[in-house]
Amino acid sequence: MKNLIFDQEKLEEFRKKNKLQPFRIKQIYQEIFKNSNIDFGNCTSLSKELRESLDKNFEILSIKIKEIIEGYESTKFLFETKNSKTFESVLMYHWHTKNNGDKKINRITLCVSSQVGCAVACIFCVTGKLGFLANLLWEEIIGQLLFANNYIKNKFGKKDDGTYHKVRNIVFMGMGEPLLNYNNVKKSIEIMLGQGYGFSLSKRHITISTSGIIPGIQKMIDDNIESMLAISLHAPNQELREKLVPIGKKYKLNELIYILDNYYKKTKNRIFYEYIMIKDMNDLSKNAIELSKLLKHQNCHINLIPYNENPAMPNLQETETSSIYKFKEILENNGLTVTVRTNMGREEKSACGQLGWENIAKG
Numbered sequence: 001m002k003n004l005i006f007d008q009e010k011l012e013e014f015r016k017k018n019k020l021q022p023f024r025i026k027q028i029y030q031e032i033f034k035n036s037n038i039d040f041g042n043c044t045s046l047s048k049e050l051r052e053s054l055d056k057n058f059e060i061l062s063i064k065i066k067e068i069i070e071g072y073e074s075t076k077f078l079f080e081t082k083n084s085k086t087f088e089s090v091l092m093y094h095w096h097t098k099n100n101g102d103k104k105i106n107r108i109t110l111c112v113s114s115q116v117g118c119a120v121a122c123i124f125c126v127t128g129k130l131g132f133l134a135n136l137l138w139e140e141i142i143g144q145l146l147f148a149n150n151y152i153k154n155k156f157g158k159k160d161d162g163t164y165h166k167v168r169n170i171v172f173m174g175m176g177e178p179l180l181n182y183n184n185v186k187k188s189i190e191i192m193l194g195q196g197y198g199f200s201l202s203k204r205h206i207t208i209s210t211s212g213i214i215p216g217i218q219k220m221i222d223d224n225i226e227s228m229l230a231i232s233l234h235a236p237n238q239e240l241r242e243k244l245v246p247i248g249k250k251y252k253l254n255e256l257i258y259i260l261d262n263y264y265k266k267t268k269n270r271i272f273y274e275y276i277m278i279k280d281m282n283d284l285s286k287n288a289i290e291l292s293k294l295l296k297h298q299n300c301h302i303n304l305i306p307y308n309e310n311p312a313m314p315n316l317q318e319t320e321t322s323s324i325y326k327f328k329e330i331l332e333n334n335g336l337t338v339t340v341r342t343n344m345g346r347e348e349k350s351a352c353g354q355l356g357w358e359n360i361a362k363g
């Protein structure tokens with residue numbers, strides 16, 4: 001069986017056995033993290049002999065790609081783990097329009113999965129309908145980023161400064177509840193942030209999105225996890241939250257707000273709230289007033305997300321655009337900062353709450 005190239009001890013053993021200079025290790029990781037290679041055969045700064053020997057002994061990716069669904073706004077990847085569990089991640093493209101009207105890729109975000117399926121069972125989410133199937137290992141989480149960077153390199157090539165286009169932002173908003181797979185998520189973030197042995201991403205560009213797992217948020221505070229935090233709130237009071245996000249029964253809204261206040265005191269990181277807009281359910285003016293009261297003491301930012309169609313919940317409907325903007329206005333009049341999220345990736349069924357669509361649609 002091949003070792004993972006990220007097993008630094010095994011790579012060091014290999015280096016000594018093959019009488020390689022220590023700088024070769026740095027070169028190998030540079031080929032992977034900086035040059036976005038996922039195949040030793042393409043690591044051309046290494047000798048042919050070394051490439052072949054690495055290929056015999058090590059693997060870069062521990063996941064397999066099964067399907068790629070390409071779109072203009074996003075690309076969805078369907079991966080498979082070694083024990084045949086499938087999961088998805090999504091690349092989202094932010095385009096810039098030049099003066100002559102041409103479009104140029106500006107920045108790229110990867111929405112990664114941390115689990116296969118999810119136990120939290122939010123009513124508006126396809127993944128939740130699958131139930132919990134497995135935790136992804138840290139190497140399966142960073143495998144998504146390795147594959148995505150290689151895909152981007154082939155699709156977009158180099159930037160004006162001669163470096164390759166890459167993922168700039170990571171959001172843990174794919175399948176699963178990241179704080180219920182804490183250790184693997186933590187280790188994957190260390191590698192995302194790492195220089196040399198890592199992707200050199202900025203901590204401002206990595207966001208953990210949680211449905212409000214209080215012990216996990218406490219661990220983030222204790223371990224000083226260097227990433228941003230987004231809360232899938234979706235309701236301004238306990239009763240409604242329990243309906244939309246059933247784990248809210250266990251982790252009460254007042255306790256959640258209390259720990260988030262502590263999180264802010266410790267980290268000084270602004271907190272992001274996700275609020276999905278579902279017609280006649282949580283999108284009324286009185287909900288906006290209540291939400292304002294709940295959050296106006298915090299340094300936070302609220303993202304309003306139009307509900308995306310979901311085959312498992314045919315009765316839920318998207319809020320009309322005019323009502324979303326009315327809701328936004330109420331929040332803003334109460335001093336909150338708010339963005340209405342554009343719905344990227346609906347056609348590819350890769351928008352918020354839609355991951356796992358094919359599994360559900362198949363029945």
Ligand code: SF4
Nearest residue numbers: 118121122125128176
């Ligand atoms: S929204 Fe997130 S936490 Fe809720 S069921 Fe879906 S994947 Fe799980």
